[in-house]
Amino acid sequence: MLVVPIKEGENIDRALKRYKRKFDKTGRKRALQTRKQYTKPSIARRALVQKAQYVQKLRDAEEV
Secondary structure, three states: OOOOOOOOOOOHHHHHHHHHHHHHHHOHHHHHHHHOOOOOHHHHHHHHHHHHHHHHHHHHHHHO
């Protein structure tokens, strides 16, 4: 459970922003999205390989 203490005289919007930031850092939202539908292991591996190729291409372009 996330707890965001609100300081005296603090704006509620600011506290809500801190809560959202904490929630994003926990990774719960991303985990829920990935569990929404099943992805085959071969598809997941293919996505990792494609991402690695993309990153490598960016690094190669940066060096030149």
